[in-house]
Amino acid sequence: MVSVLELPFLCIIGTLVAAFCMPVLARWKRNFCAPLATIVTGAVFITTIIIAYHVMHGEPIRYAVSGWAPPWGIEIVVESLSSMMLMLLSGISFLILIFSFPAIKHEMEHKVIGWYYTAFLLTLAGMMGLVISNDIFNFYVFIEVTGLGACSLVAAKGTRQATEAALKYLLLATIGSGFILFGIGFLYMITGHLNLTFIAQELALVKDSYPFLIWTSLSFFTVGFGVKAALFPLHLWLPDAHSSAASPSSAVLSSLVVKVYIIAFLKILLIAFGLEIFHETFIRHLILVLSIIAMLAGSFFAFVQIELKRRLAYSTVAQVGYIFLGIGLGTPWGLAAGMLHIVVHAFMKTCLFLTAGAFYYQTGIKKVNQFAGMGYKMPITMGAFTIAAFSMVGIPLFGGFISKYGLALGSLEADLPLIILVIIISGLLNATYYFPIIGQAYFSQDGEEHSHGHSSHAEDNRNNAHAEHETPGKFQIDQVPLSMLVPIVILALGIIYLGISPGIVLDFINKTVVALL
Amino acid sequence: MHDYVTRVVFRYMLLFVLLYGVYVIMHGHLSPGGGFSGGMIIGLGLLLYILIFGQLWNDSFRQMIIDAAIIFVGIGGILEVSKFLIPHEHGPIGVTGTLFSVGIISVANFGIGVLVASTILGIYYMISEEA
């Protein structure tokens, strides 16, 4: 009988085995790939719910792989934040995989479908491993697995732009992981351990002897994870990669892959180095300044983009700034709000990218100025887009408001009240680039004039079903498959639920924050 | 490649390259080396053979090679995982300097070797398929 301690390990192994079954299966029965990947991810999601229940009502899971005790072997630790992240990763991946059924056939060549699912499951396994591992070199391995999987997800689309973006992503991500590996080397040099718990114990004893080495190691980690998580001046790869990939790939890249690097950074920063060193060094101030610049500049860059997915990608740069702001504040509310924003942003950005994919599926539009009358053509999808955009701006009753409110409380705790001003300005900038799309979709005069011309034309030849289908101003239901609509609706409802009662997520986060501080 | 010297020399060398690869894999637990290095030697030896003597195989056979490579990657991965799944208390300890004394670790090393060799051939064939 499998005990609950082994479940997290089996999740990763199961996902990896399924990933390697995909290309072989694709050669025989290509249509079986998508259901199998979805079933495996669904099973992993159910398993993670069991793990989360166990962790919330008991001790954190500590499991030594293959029975080797921690200082020598690899240890897996699942505390409440990790269990929540496991649920988030597998749940969102499950929804994206359901969405992928029709979308991938529409956006990709048929012969790469098997490889797409391989890359997807590989990325999922890497992300889950990164979240639950407690061994610092394992971090590097899982970072590389996630990075290679993410690059393949971009490259799988097969167009010129996607290939270029994937190469750019690969080169910059490899530099980033090189920096991380150097940081790991310095940490091993100081302490002689690779396990986070033992590093923390050793570092507390010897930290006065090696002030410069600790500083060097921290800065290497900051640059490395900054490249990986697209902290502002190091974000150059992100807009290309996220906008040129297929829309399900963009959703997983933008909502999950960027976040797990932040979780790993947080673990190294707070568990290995500890809050004391974090407050003493200037890294905290560096992160604060960079995140404030990211919040403003990311929104500015998003404002000038014409293409919808590029605008969403730059918006991710700004939102990563919010999360890093929570880390940089270093107070209980700041950290909790930063972690909450990871969850909320995963919901919002997945919803936005999936709706972008649905718009492209039905109408083929990619630009933000083509949305006239979209609220009547695709009411359900546009409604979900509106909810996610409202949440992005930070309107009360939507999920984004709670995390921004928490960040404001955190900046009051840290005696930096001016940051509230920055949060408000950034929220207003978000409004300036989301509201024109929504306004155009529901109230556009242009679209109605256009539609009048079109509808009179349509009356002339009634039998032309396509022209009638194009008619805006007339309310009609979405024409996309049900398996695309269901994930979008679930995500939109999730955003509203997070906005009304964020208590269950905050319970998970508070347990970790209390343990860390 | 039509270089006479390369063809003649490599015709006799290939066997030794493969034998050396197997040696490195088998002695993975006794000396530096092991599955990865040995598999690399075998894979590169086969790759050199293909580069020098040309593509001897037709398309359908090449598809089969890629399939087999992928399956071997999977089998090797599972064997490697088995090293971690079996707790060390139940595994054999091994005797210093004795070749066949570690049981599952030798099997895992062999799996890694097959994995690496078939990965190299698979990568080569996939790239040459694209180009």
Next chain:
Amino acid sequence: MNLELLFVNFPYFVAIILFSLGTLIVLTQTNLIKKVIGINILQSAIFLFFIILGDIQGGVPPIYDPNFPDALYVNPLPSTLMLTGIVVSFSVTAFALALIVKLYLFYGTICAPNFMKLK
């Protein structure tokens, strides 16, 4: 200026210099193959760094020899870790080269400024 420190620790300096050179090559060269070579230089620098970490002056390779039961062994762990690093480096190189082959089929060149239209 303590020159002796520099001589004692010179492998670390070599590692750092190689790392900087690799990063510079990746970021500034326009030929894509040279960029991949830069990646390899960068990663080799890290391997060098880790292997120096495990070194002990006068240590012997960590292979058990019954004739010398209390020999001073160097630390084998960083070298073992770098075996994983080499595998990762290998796969990154293979992936980058595959992408470059594909780009060459699209554009007929491997010189970045000719086609990098993305900003």
